[in-house]
Amino acid sequence: MGRRLRRKVANVLAALxxxxxxxxxxxxxFHVLFYVLGKGLPxxxxxxxTNIPAPTxxxxxxxxNAILGSLxxxxxxxxxxxxxxxxxxxxxxxxxxxxxxxxxxxVADMLSGAPSIVVGLFxxxxxxxxxxxxxALSGGLALAVLMMPTVARSTEQMLRMVPVALRxxxxxxxANWAQTVWRVVxxxxxxxxxxxxxxxxxxxxxxxxxxxxxxxxxxxxxxxIFKPIAAVPLQVFVYAISPxxxxxxxxxTGALTLVLIVLVINIVARxxxxxxxxxxx
Amino acid sequence: MGRLRFLSRQADTWFRIGxxxxxxxxxxxxxxxxxxxxxQSMPSFREFGLGFFIGRQWDPVNNEFGALPFVYGTVVTSLxxxxxVIFVGIGSAIFLTQYLKGWLxxxxxxxxxxxxxxxxxxYGLWGIFAIAPWMxxxxxxxxGAHLGFLPLFQGTPYGVGLLTAGFxxxxxxxxxxxxxxxxxxxxxxxxxxxxxxxxxxxxWEMIRSTVLPYSWPGIIGALMLGLGRAxxxxxxxxxxxxxxxxxxxxxxxxxxxxxxxxxxxxxxxxSHLYLSALSEIGFTLFIVTALFSLLSRWLVVRLMAxxxxxx
Numbered sequence: 001m002g003r004r005l006r007r008k009v010a011n012v013l014a015a016l017x018x019x020x021x022x023x024x025x026x027x028x029x030f031h032v033l034f035y036v037l038g039k040g041l042p043x044x045x046x047x048x049x050t051n052i053p054a055p056t057x058x059x060x061x062x063x064x065n066a067i068l069g070s071l072x073x074x075x076x077x078x079x080x081x082x083x084x085x086x087x088x089x090x091x092x093x094x095x096x097x098x099x100x101x102x103x104x105x106x107v108a109d110m111l112s113g114a115p116s117i118v119v120g121l122f123x124x125x126x127x128x129x130x131x132x133x134x135x136a137l138s139g140g141l142a143l144a145v146l147m148m149p150t151v152a153r154s155t156e157q158m159l160r161m162v163p164v165a166l167r168x169x170x171x172x173x174x175a176n177w178a179q180t181v182w183r184v185v186x187x188x189x190x191x192x193x194x195x196x197x198x199x200x201x202x203x204x205x206x207x208x209x210x211x212x213x214x215x216x217x218x219x220x221x222x223x224x225i226f227k228p229i230a231a232v233p234l235q236v237f238v239y240a241i242s243p244x245x246x247x248x249x250x251x252x253t254g255a256l257t258l259v260l261i262v263l264v265i266n267i268v269a270r271x272x273x274x275x276x277x278x279x280x281x
Numbered sequence: 282m283g284r285l286r287f288l289s290r291q292a293d294t295w296f297r298i299g300x301x302x303x304x305x306x307x308x309x310x311x312x313x314x315x316x317x318x319x320x321q322s323m324p325s326f327r328e329f330g331l332g333f334f335i336g337r338q339w340d341p342v343n344n345e346f347g348a349l350p351f352v353y354g355t356v357v358t359s360l361x362x363x364x365x366v367i368f369v370g371i372g373s374a375i376f377l378t379q380y381l382k383g384w385l386x387x388x389x390x391x392x393x394x395x396x397x398x399x400x401x402x403x404y405g406l407w408g409i410f411a412i413a414p415w416m417x418x419x420x421x422x423x424x425g426a427h428l429g430f431l432p433l434f435q436g437t438p439y440g441v442g443l444l445t446a447g448f449x450x451x452x453x454x455x456x457x458x459x460x461x462x463x464x465x466x467x468x469x470x471x472x473x474x475x476x477x478x479x480x481x482x483x484x485w486e487m488i489r490s491t492v493l494p495y496s497w498p499g500i501i502g503a504l505m506l507g508l509g510r511a512x513x514x515x516x517x518x519x520x521x522x523x524x525x526x527x528x529x530x531x532x533x534x535x536x537x538x539x540x541x542x543x544x545x546x547x548x549x550x551x552s553h554l555y556l557s558a559l560s561e562i563g564f565t566l567f568i569v570t571a572l573f574s575l576l577s578r579w580l581v582v583r584l585m586a587x588x589x590x591x592x
Contacts, residue, residue, distance in 0.1 A: 007483050014485035015380055021372025022389060025459060028452045029396050032407050039410070087303030095297060096304075104304045106575065107311045113506070113574040114314075114567055115513025117540050121547070121563045122314040125321055145310060152307060178296035206400025209515035209540070213547050233402045233516075240406045240520060248410075255403045266398045270391060 033259070040256025043249045053219050053235070056244040063254050065221045066230040069136070070205060072222055073215060073231055076140025077204055081147035082197055088148070089155025089193075094181055096156070105156075108149035119145050120210030128214060136222060136229035139215025143204040150203070154196025158189040195269040202265040206258050208233040232258055318567060321560035324553060333561060339526040339542075341550070346558035348565075350526040354443065354536035355566075358518060359511040361447025361532070362454055366507060369451075370458035371500060377459075378466040379488050390463060397456035405520030408449045413440035413521055416448070421533050436531035439523065444532040446522040450514055454507035461506060461581065465499035466492055468588035502580030509573030513566055515540040539566050 047062045054061025088108070092101055123142040128134055162185045170180040186193075208231075211217070216228040217238065232254050239251035329336065329346060336347015373393065377386045417440030428434045469492050477487040493500075523535020524545055537545075539562045550556045 007486065011483040011485040014488070015376075018372045018376035018380065021369045022376045022393075024369050025373045025393050025455055026389065028455075029392060029399075031411070032399060032403070035407055035411050036403060084303045084306060087300045088307050091300040091304040095301065100301075100304070104307060106578070107308050109578055110571045110574050111307070111311050111314075113509055113513075113570060115515060115540055115563075115570055117515045117543050118318070118513065118563045118567045118570075119314070121321075121543065121560060122317055124547075125317045125560075126313065145314075148307060148310070152304075176290065176293045178292050181296070202398065206402065208400070208402040209544050212544050216548070233400055236402050236406060237516060237520070240402070240409060251406055255400075255406050258400050259403055262398050262400060263395065266395060 036252065036256050036259050039249075039252035040254075043253035044256070048250070048253055052221060053230075053250075056242070056247055059246075061246075061250065063230075063232060063235055063250065063257075065218070066232045066235040066254070067257070069215070069218070069222050069230040070232045072136055072225070072229060073140045073143055073211070074201055074205055076137065076225065077143035077147050078197070078201060080141065080144040081151055081200075085148045085151025085197075085200075086155050086193065088152035089159060090181060090186075092152065092156040093159035094177070105153070108152050111145070112149040112153070115209075116142075116146055116207055117209040117213075120213040123210065124213045131226070133226070134214060134216035134228040136215060136225040136227065139211050139229060139231070140225070142210040142214045143207060146204050146207060146210070147200045150200040151197055154199070155189075155193050158192030158196060159185055161192065162188045191272060195273050198265050198269045202262045202269075206233055206262055208237050212237075314567070318560055318564040321557060322564045323557070325557035325561045328554060329558075333558070334565075337528060341546075341552070341555050344552060344554050346554070348539070348558070348562055350528050351537050351539040351542050351562060353528045354446075354522060354538040355512055355540070357443050357532070357536070358447040358450055358522065358538060359508055361444060362450035362511045363504065363508055365448065365451035366455055366458050367504065370455055370503075370507070371462055373455075373459045374462035374466055374500075375488060375492070377463050379484070379492065390460065393459050394456045396452060401453070401514060401516040402520075404449055404453060404517040408445060408517055408521040409441075412449060413445055416440045416442075416445045420444075425533075432530040433532050436529075436533050438533050439535055441521050441523040441535055442533050443522065443536045446518045446536070446538070447532075449517050449521060450511045453514060453517060454510050457510055458503045458507040461503035462496070462500050465496045465503065465581065465584060468585065469495045470588070496584070498580045499584040502577040502584070505573050505577035505580070509570045509577065512573070513540055513570045515544050519544050539563075 047060050049062060049067060050064045051060055051062030052065045053063070088104065092104060095101065096104065120142050123138050123145065127138040127141055131138070166184055166188060167180055170184040171177070175183070211231050211234050215231055215234065217234045218228045218230045220230075222229050236251045236254040236258065239247040239254070242248065325333065325346065333346065334348050334352055336345075337349045338345045338347045339350060340346075377390050381389065417438050421438030421440070421444065424434045425438065473491045473495065474487055477491045482490060518538050519541035522538055522541055524537055524541060525535040526537045526542070527534065529536070543559050543563055547556075547559050550559055
């Protein structure tokens with residue numbers, strides 16, 4: 001009896017403990033969300049989106065320039081990394097079965113797991129030093145290096161999901177491989193690829209560390225891609241570690257803006273993917 | 282017809298060359314990263330050799346650079362994160378795959394994965410204003426009162442420090458560990474699970490005797506990937522670790538990490554040797570995280586291949 005009871009108790013305990021672990025795992029998300037919402041909402045105003053930062057104590061400062069700066073940085077990063085990433089993804093899915101394909105795959109995974117500050121150091125020495133100054137261009141390139149492997153790997157996965165029959169059909173009709181990939185396989189995977197790009201954009205939108213050593217930040221409206229530029233996460237960082245309550249308030253509102261953008265993109269992308277693939281994830 | 286076929290084949294060739302070039306560009310980028318960081322690190326490496334990593338003095342004014350405090354901070358915070366995440370991450374994965382079924386499991390899994398989407402700087406901000414005060418007034422005094430006989434939990438509870446940084450890192454790597462472990466536990470063949478049940482095992486005994494042993498290498502891989510992420514995480518750590526280059530036994534004490542010292546000091550580094558020392562820290566960080574990611578990928582891919590799945 002004792003042994004049987006022990007086994008039963010262990011069985012119930014295991015279920016309870018693992019359920020408790022799930023609860024512990026989801027608490028932080030809700031805590032962060034509600035905390036950021038509560039702290040960030042009071043600072044939300046029109047001027048926050050239209051004005052440039054003001055000195056502490058002066059009312060009416062905003063993150064307009066940082067928001068525009070973030071958009072410019074992400075645009076540069078996307079212009080560079082999306083075509084390259086999609087191209088590399090096509091290579092991996094169509095011709096990537098050999099040794100070169102494996103190498104590219106391993107390197108892509110390694111690069112996308114590299115600490116983002118290290119990518120920043122790399123761009124610093126290859127772009128900032130030769131150009132003799134921090135710039136929007138270098139910041140955008142740092143983000144591009146972070147985006148490209150992600151885009152390549154997600155493109156590969158999406159292309160792989162296109163049924164072989166579709167390719168065979170196209171080839172049987174006399175199309176060559178380029179036409180088949182470009183006109184048949186790509187359109188079939190378009191939505192998935194777009195989703196992958198959006199997720200990569202959402203990720204680099206919140207990147208801060210590489211921008212410290214490349215874009216550097218600025219208190220003014222962006223004027224040139226060869227000058228330092230402001231970005232929302234950078235501005236949040238600077239304000240967060242400042243001792244001034246009004247700046248800290250702006251940091252919270254900036255954080256709220258970032259979290260909303262990132263979560264909306266993530267949820268939309270996941271839902272779109274789920275409809276497409278008919279699976280849970 | 283012959284001409285058409287020729288054109289068509291030529292287009293194919295160019296297309297293939299084009300996309301291969303883009304893939305090779307990716308390889309070149311990674312190669313350039315390694316080479317440039319290595320070159321940048323040379324002056325510091327020549328000056329200090331391997332002693333760089335055991336030197337405790339970090340004194341830019343006198344051109345004295347020892348990275349031990351940063352290595353120590355990185356290792357300690359990552360280990361704290363790992364210890365915290367082992368139970369929560371694996372426990373959640375067990376619950377999501379073995380107890381919850383269907384859409385509820387994917388919704389809860391998705392909620393955990395959203396943790397990964399929140400930018401590091403936001404975790405840092407939250408860490409400064411929500412977690413550090415909680416650590417200072419509740420957690421650290423409690424630990425000090427109950428476990429204070431250990432040197433780890435002695436000293437002033439600052440709130441910012443190694444323990445707080447480790448705690449936030451644990452939250453940040455939780456989605457990586459949970460979702461990868463979940464994928465791995467999901468491919469355990471149901472035949473062996475049913476076998477265990479048929480032999481009279483309880484649900485938990487089935488999990489312990491089939492699911493866990495089968496997925497063990499993959500879970501180690503998931504933990505290693507999470508650990509790799511924790512080692513390189515920069516902003517959140519920079520904001521809550523206290524930024525003091527010291528090696529102290531207490532987890533309550535402020536510290537510094539390899540990533541955070543780069544973020545903090547790189548743009549202020551004036552001398553050649555100073556920049557080089559920071560680059561050497563970055564280079565080391567890259568090599569270590571790359572090793573972790575390769576090793577963990579190897580473990581996971583092997584396991585998935587056994588289950589007939591591709592990663």
